[in-house]
Amino acid sequence: MNKYDKFNLNTGIIGILGHPIKHSYSPLMHNIAFELNRLNYIFLPFDVPQNSLKDAVKGMLALGFKGFNITLPHKEAIIQHLKNVSEEASMVGAVNTVVNDNGVLYGYNTDVAGIYETLLPYKEDISGKPISIIGSGGASRSVIYTIIRYFKPGKVNIINRNLQKAESLKEYFSAKMHFNNLHSYELYPPDLRDVLKTSKLIVNTTSVGMYPNVDDSVITEYEHFSKEQIVFDLIYNPVKTKLLMLAEAAGAECLDGLKMFVHQGAKAFQLWTGQEMPVDKILKTLRLYISTD
DSSP: OOGGGSSOTTOEEEEEEESSOTTOOHHHHHHHHHHHTTOOEEEEEEEOOGGGHHHHHHHHHHTTOOEEEEOTTOTTGGGGGOSEEOHHHHHHTOOOEEEEETTEEEEEOTHHHHHHHHHGGGHHHHTTSEEEEEOOSHHHHHHHHHHHHHHOOSEEEEEESSHHHHHHHHHHHHHHHOOOOEEEEESSOTTHHHHHHTOSEEEEOSOTTOTTOTTOOSSOOGGGOOTTOEEEEOOOSSSSOHHHHHHHHTTOEEEOSHHHHHHHHHHHHHHHHSSOOOHHHHHHHHHHHHHHO
């Protein structure tokens, strides 16, 4: 088979819809995985503005896409175009993975799987302890759901620049998950140092510090951290963010977002292909690629 025969009428097409989309490493991750598993699939990125989502979904159905990922700003809006959504996607209120089953679209939230796999080794440390989550977007919703559902924290602090959004999330998850020990805070109030210092786990779900703004951080002083803490930044480019550098300087256990990214991708890969992604190989490849990009 020559290079012109690589893709054909039997090639399964997967895509990712977002705006902007050029920052995404999903095409690289999945195309490497398809090749390692010798699958006749291809993964393509599509920059889709908000007002074009409906037309894009119709186009993917017409062209027979096997499925697609959804990223910002479409994770909530996509739900109205789907036949059914999974339990975790319904609870979170966001979908990031869609499967096309003979013209019927089903939505999933594989971010939950990625967060779960990343935090699983620390389950005993987290259980019963205070947790702080920074941000109020779709990623924050996935983290709140996963931690309450699977890790049984003592309490959850939701911290956001817009206090009203933090309050809204508090009320939503209190009602949906019957977890009453939720608290909301505005980012950078005078007492935030104490809130963070007493948290066993701190999770950044915002994009602050993402490439190319690598010198930015939602927390700017290492004194907010301690060596007894776990600090998890969902950003994976750069792998070590300014936030993680500050936490590391205070002796905290640091978790970057790359493992979460790969594990959420592995769940999507399984939903589309029925096969397991070679997670360790993909992690090693992406870590090397991003560090030299």
